[in-house]
Amino acid sequence: MRSTLSVIASLIAATAAGAADLSSVDAQGFVELRGVAVDSSLPSYVHGGLGLLPFDDEHDGVESGHFVLDLRAPLSETLRAQFSAIATTGDDEQNPVDITEAFIEWRPYPQSQWRWRAKLGAFYPPISLENRGVGWQSLYSLSPSAINTWVGEEARSVGAELSATSVGATLGRDLDIGGVVGVYGWNDPIGVLIFERGWSLNDRVVPLFGGTRRPFRMSDHDRYIEPTHEIDDRLGYYAGVEAKWQGRHQLRLLHYDNRGDPAQQGYADDAWRTRFDSIGASVSLAGLMLIAQAMQGDTAVGPSTDGRGMLIADYRAWFLLGSYSLDKHRVTIRHDRMHIESTRGAEFFDSNQRAQAWTAAYLYEHDSHWLAAAEWLRISGSLHQRELLGLPAEATEQQLQMVLRYSF
Amino acid sequence: MRSRSALHMTEAGTRIGALLWALCTVMVFAVADAHAAVLSVAVLDDRNQPVPDAVVTVTPIGANPAQAPTGPAAVMDQVDLAFAPAVLVVRTGTPVIFPNSDTVAHQVYSFSPAKRFELGLYRGHPYQPVVFDHPGVVILGCNIHDNMLGYVFVTDAQYFGKSDRQGIWRGDALPEAEYEVAVWSPRLPGKKQALRTRVNLLDAPLSVELRLNEPLRAAISQARDPRDRY
Numbered sequence: 211m212r213s214t215l216s217v218i219a220s221l222i223a224a225t226a227a228g229a230a231d232l233s234s235v236d237a238q239g240f241v242e243l244r245g246v247a248v249d250s251s252l253p254s255y256v257h258g259g260l261g262l263l264p265f266d267d268e269h270d271g272v273e274s275g276h277f278v279l280d281l282r283a284p285l286s287e288t289l290r291a292q293f294s295a296i297a298t299t300g301d302d303e304q305n306p307v308d309i310t311e312a313f314i315e316w317r318p319y320p321q322s323q324w325r326w327r328a329k330l331g332a333f334y335p336p337i338s339l340e341n342r343g344v345g346w347q348s349l350y351s352l353s354p355s356a357i358n359t360w361v362g363e364e365a366r367s368v369g370a371e372l373s374a375t376s377v378g379a380t381l382g383r384d385l386d387i388g389g390v391v392g393v394y395g396w397n398d399p400i401g402v403l404i405f406e407r408g409w410s411l412n413d414r415v416v417p418l419f420g421g422t423r424r425p426f427r428m429s430d431h432d433r434y435i436e437p438t439h440e441i442d443d444r445l446g447y448y449a450g451v452e453a454k455w456q457g458r459h460q461l462r463l464l465h466y467d468n469r470g471d472p473a474q475q476g477y478a479d480d481a482w483r484t485r486f487d488s489i490g491a492s493v494s495l496a497g498l499m500l501i502a503q504a505m506q507g508d509t510a511v512g513p514s515t516d517g518r519g520m521l522i523a524d525y526r527a528w529f530l531l532g533s534y535s536l537d538k539h540r541v542t543i544r545h546d547r548m549h550i551e552s553t554r555g556a557e558f559f560d561s562n563q564r565a566q567a568w569t570a571a572y573l574y575e576h577d578s579h580w581l582a583a584a585e586w587l588r589i590s591g592s593l594h595q596r597e598l599l600g601l602p603a604e605a606t607e608q609q610l611q612m613v614l615r616y617s618f
Numbered sequence: 619m620r621s622r623s624a625l626h627m628t629e630a631g632t633r634i635g636a637l638l639w640a641l642c643t644v645m646v647f648a649v650a651d652a653h654a655a656v657l658s659v660a661v662l663d664d665r666n667q668p669v670p671d672a673v674v675t676v677t678p679i680g681a682n683p684a685q686a687p688t689g690p691a692a693v694m695d696q697v698d699l700a701f702a703p704a705v706l707v708v709r710t711g712t713p714v715i716f717p718n719s720d721t722v723a724h725q726v727y728s729f730s731p732a733k734r735f736e737l738g739l740y741r742g743h744p745y746q747p748v749v750f751d752h753p754g755v756v757i758l759g760c761n762i763h764d765n766m767l768g769y770v771f772v773t774d775a776q777y778f779g780k781s782d783r784q785g786i787w788r789g790d791a792l793p794e795a796e797y798e799v800a801v802w803s804p805r806l807p808g809k810k811q812a813l814r815t816r817v818n819l820l821d822a823p824l825s826v827e828l829r830l831n832e833p834l835r836a837a838i839s840q841a842r843d844p845r846d847r848y
Contacts, residue, residue: 234739236722238847280847284723287738288761317761319727319736325764342848349845379767380729380757382808384835456836457765535843578844 278345308417369394401509409548565591668785675775701768713747
């Protein structure tokens with residue numbers, strides 16, 4: 211199934227390269243250098259541990275950070291291809307260079323108050339209100355919230371999305387209102403990462419052919435949790451509504467269900483049935499941006515007589531973010547709460563997390579090329595899985611990151 | 619000699635239009651001076667605050683609009699992912715050039731009845747000017763950047779302009795005549811028509827104060843974070 215995915219991604223890339231006039235390609239990206247200091251006794255999940263930060267005591271100091279390339283190429287008057295790639299070093303990633311998004315978007319000219327958009331390919335579902343920058347980076351901090359970290363790690367849609375928005379300005383009204391529907395495959399393992407590791411906060415998105423080191427290995431061929439696999443040949447869907455007031459204030463609701471069959475087993479991972487409801491709101495007042503998002507759902511795996519799964523865990527998270535921008539400066543404060551609880555099969559594997567996080571970030575945008583940023587992140591709380599490794603469940607981890615980024 | 623009068627205007631049209639009109643009281647304060655022919659229009663909102671970027675048109679009563687000459691080409695630029703100006707007023711038949719001062723490509727369109735057009739993806743050199751040959755409000759969008767919003771107000775009026783930051787438009791050296799003064803703002807709720815009143819410039823000059831007795835929508839906001847890519 212990964213080979214099918216590979217063919218899809220290659221086709222989109224080849225179509226884009228073949229059809230697009232190179233001079234019309236819109237290319238953006240960045241390279242960066244990071245200085246990282248970590249205060250945590252736990253090895254990072256990136257290196258197979260159960261620390262929730264992407265860095266740890268043995269992997270901090272000067273890091274090369276990310277290299278992100280984002281290409282947009284018109285294929286025709288109303289059709290365009292978007293292709294995003296990321297290169298990250300030093301994090302045990304299988305592919306140092308990989309694709310994060312590859313899709314074709316149809317943007318017909320609006321002929322009435324309704325604006326239609328359609329996407330085909332691999333892209334993020336419309337959940338995050340933070341990740342709006344090049345390479346799906348957050349505009350407000352370095353590390354996105356726990357919710358949007360997870361979207362970047364596991365919620366990968368490879369399929370089709372259709373949205374329609376009634377644009378209020380065309381009617382002399384302040385309200386835009388719209389709906390979105392997505393149908394996708396290759397997302398059967400979604401849920402396994404937060405089930406085993408718990409919620410985390412990091413900007414390490416998992417690319418289409420990438421994965422995250424598995425904290426609890428069962429065999430020789432399951433070293434990585436890879437989110438983009440099709441195991442049960444069942445399509446998943448999401449459906450949502452969005453309202454925008456005066457083009458500035460936003461409310462977004464989404465229901466996501468990968469319709470996985472928890473009885474189906476794959477080569478490395480089984481199919482997980484993962485469903486959630488997501489709500490997000492943002493308010494923009496002059497230089498101040500306030501964002502709140504919440505998510506609640508469950509994930510299940512394994513055969514059971516009632517078909518609901520042998521292991522089931524409920525999860526929820528929310529965050530509040532305030533960000534103030536003045537001239538070239540931006541200051542952001544965010545508070546995250548995360549919760550996971552096994553509701554079935556805890557005797558086999560008890561997934562249980564109660565944690566909170568504080569993030570404080572300062573971004574200085576010198577010009578359109580240079581960005582300097584500093585971020586302090588503190589995650590504290592309990593993760594029961596640590597006890598399975600003989601560690602205390604409770605931990606407080608802190609991380610300071612300084613980034614110098616050149617965008618082009 | 620200075621005199622002051624107040625006129626209460628009503629407008630025929632749709633029932634909705636008439637209802638909305640009833641909410642508005644247009645106060646005209648005429649200040650006469652025998653030595654100058656100047657019309658000054660101050661546009662105020664329902665809280666007596668000045669309304670900038672309101673379109674003011676002044677038409678002599680009984681004049682044939684077709685006789686009004688077409689002006690030179692006008693410019694609607696695109697700067698920092700926004701239409702600049704956000705509101706452009708042109709006489710019917712005026713060609714408008716749409717340059718793109720941004721480094722990214724834009725795709726300008728309108729489906730307004732007064733002018734339907736599409737300018738395919740472009741950056742750098744603009745297309746041939748678009749001729750706005752029917753009066754009315756033309757709402758502009760960019761098919762790439764959904765936040766972009768602009769207006770071209772196309773009018774047959776002989777004299778026209780936009781209110782400044784103080785909400786004032788001034789017409790200099792108008793011939794002595796009776797005129798219809800119309801004011802329109804993209805901030806009027808719904809598809810509201812221009813508000814109209816008659817003034818007599820025989821006792822020129824006049825200072826006209828137009829107060830819109832209904833809440834206006836928020837000012838047009840095309841702004842977004844320049845780092846916003848989605």
